[in-house]
Amino acid sequence: MRNQGVGTWPYRRARQVPDAIAIVFRDEELTYRELSERATRLAHALAELGVGPRDRVALIGMNHPSYLETLFAAGLLGAVMVPLNARLTAPEVTFALRDSGARVLIHSGALADVAVASANEAGIDHRVVVDGSPDAGAVGYDALIATAGTERIDHVVGHDDPCFIMYTSGTTGNPKGVVLTHGAVTFAVMNPIIDLDLCSDEVSLVAAPLFHTAAMNFVSLPTLLKGGTVVIEEGFEPGRALRIIAERRVTYSFGVPTMLDAMSAHPDFADADLSSIRRWIVAAAPVPPRTLQTYTERGVKLCQAYGLTETGPGALVLTPNHAERKVGSAGVPHFFTDVRIVDADGVETESGERGEIQIQGPNVMREYWNRPDATDDAFTGDGWFRSGDVGVRDDEGHVTIVDRLKDMIISGGENIYPAEIEAAILGIPGVVGCGVFGVADRKWGEVGCAAITLEDGVDLTYVDLEAHLVGRLARYKIPKSLVVLDAIPRNATGKIRKDRLRAMFSNAG
Structure with missing residues (x-):
């Protein structure tokens, strides 16, 4: 094959174990033969929508086999997949669509409000709806696949060609699109x-x-x-x-x-x-x-x-x-x-x-x-x-x-690493979550503040916190203030948004 990229993987595996189960979703099983055929059909359908080599195909939705099928289909065409965080707001999606220059947006029906607004704002040519009824301006994902051709596609795709553009979480400024090649x-x-x-x-x-x-x-x-x-x-x-x-x-x-x-x-x-x-x-x-x-x-x-x-x-x-x-x-x-x-x-x-x-x-x-x-x-x-x-x-x-x-706290010339303190605080009975971040202080320049979440019925004061940490951590590492939250802000991958904590509690010191 001329295509040495990721898009050919289902076909290559189907040659060896066509009836092995590749994907299970909602208790339905998809074999490697079926995965290869669906990726091929989707590639033909995307080509009919004008997608060619180096064009970008964006996808936003909850976990679904369409993520993998779209990746493989784009790879067969030499196109580039742009997976987007399902928690993004319409302006954030619009930015990613414009920045990547996506031609097609595949999205779940549940995210139609965000997808439609973003696609219209970004001037997207085509929308494809997964797992839901398409609106007047879109086509259905499964219907698109069902009516597409099955002839094998073999474009020239090498390891130096782009496979993904994956946007960073954007904790500071606009997200950046990370280009990962097939290699x-x-x-x-x-x-x-x-x-x-x-x-x-x-x-x-x-x-x-x-x-x-x-x-x-x-x-x-x-x-x-x-x-x-x-x-x-x-x-x-x-x-x-x-x-x-x-x-x-x-x-x-x-x-x-x-x-x-x-x-x-x-x-x-x-x-x-x-x-x-x-x-x-x-x-x-x-x-x-x-x-x-x-x-x-x-x-x-x-x-x-x-x-x-x-x-x-x-x-x-x-x-x-x-x-x-x-x-x-x-x-x-x-x-x-x-x-x-x-x-x-x-x-x-x-x-x-x-x-x-x-x-x-x-x-x-x-x-x-x-x-x-x-x-x-x-x-x-x-x-x-x-x-x-x-x-x-x-x-x-x-x-x-x-x-x-960037999360390191410099207090009175001492480097303080929040992860060490968070581990100690999470050892306190009843503490469910913890994020330690720096806030301004007139004397020390910066001091630590601990944001925590607690189990139902548990109370924790700053005095309790300090008593637990004394003897476990050097004095300069112990946070100088405490805030108890219902939930600690995190991104979709579970990372604590310390930029948000700093913005919320900049005067907590």
Whole structure:
């Protein structure tokens, strides 16, 4: 085949195991033969709508097989998929559609209000509605596929051609479009296959959002490349997730810490059958020690990992054979990826010394879409991607993530890393969530403020907080104020929006 890209993967797998189950959604099973045919039909349909090589096809919706079918269909045409966060507002979607120059918007019926307004504002040519009745200005997704051709498509697509434009969460300013090539996606997918020993009999649960690189490139695509089964959930519900793990004999999954905590807090957790799980990746936010301990006691190997959208997402991974011995670490660099830790002068640090994590490898993004200035700023002169995260390497090469450089609090000349304090606060009985951030202070320049959420019926005063932390943390690290919230602001991947906390409580110090 002339097409060496990701779009051909269903066809290549269907040649070998056509009747194996590729996707399960709402208890309906889709074989590799059927997945290949649906991707081919969708590619023909998109071509009829005017989509060609390098054109962008955007998608916004809840988790659905259309994410994977659209990716493969776009790949067959040499087009570029643009998955968008389902929680975005209409102005945010409009920005992404305009910035990417998308020609087609595929969206769920449930998001019609946002999709229609955004498409009209951005001047989108065509809308396709998934899982709902199309309005007068759109066509139905399944109807489009059903009436399209099945002739095999084989355009020239190479590893240097763009596959995705994935927008960052945009915690500061407008989001940036991360361009991942077909080669970058291939190497990003191969990393977990090699490092986690993924098998052809994997049953992988995808309850995290498919617009996120972890759910797509670290779970779904590796499983499909190996010929396993991807069980797609529209969203995350802890009780249902526990049932699916037992019923489908789930072997592999990814979740952010809040998802794992929600499952362990569910009444069914104590009796849930988790014996099928071979490894469970946890990343995207600092993992509280109590979360790691809870699952270790149940025999589940929680493998911490670290990466970014820009690295597709993998950079570091803690493999199952080290999961207990190196608990709390994010592991070592992936097979195809290199990681270094450098000080402020760009000199590699010694083991035990903190510094910025920098990443290099074929899985790293090519560029930020139409942002040469931001692209230049993101890379060092010798080609390493600047993560903006602080890490420390031990004498065996395992890296522990300390915090974000931008979240570091400088108080009276002392560097304070919020993740360390958050872990200590989460050890207080009744504390469910915690985010520590810096607020201005006349004397010290900046001091810490702790935002927490509590279990029903639990009260916690600042005096209680301070009493718990004294003796556990140095005095200068203890937050100087406390706010109790109903919910801590987070983005779709579970990361705490500390920019919002700082804006909300800038005078809390």
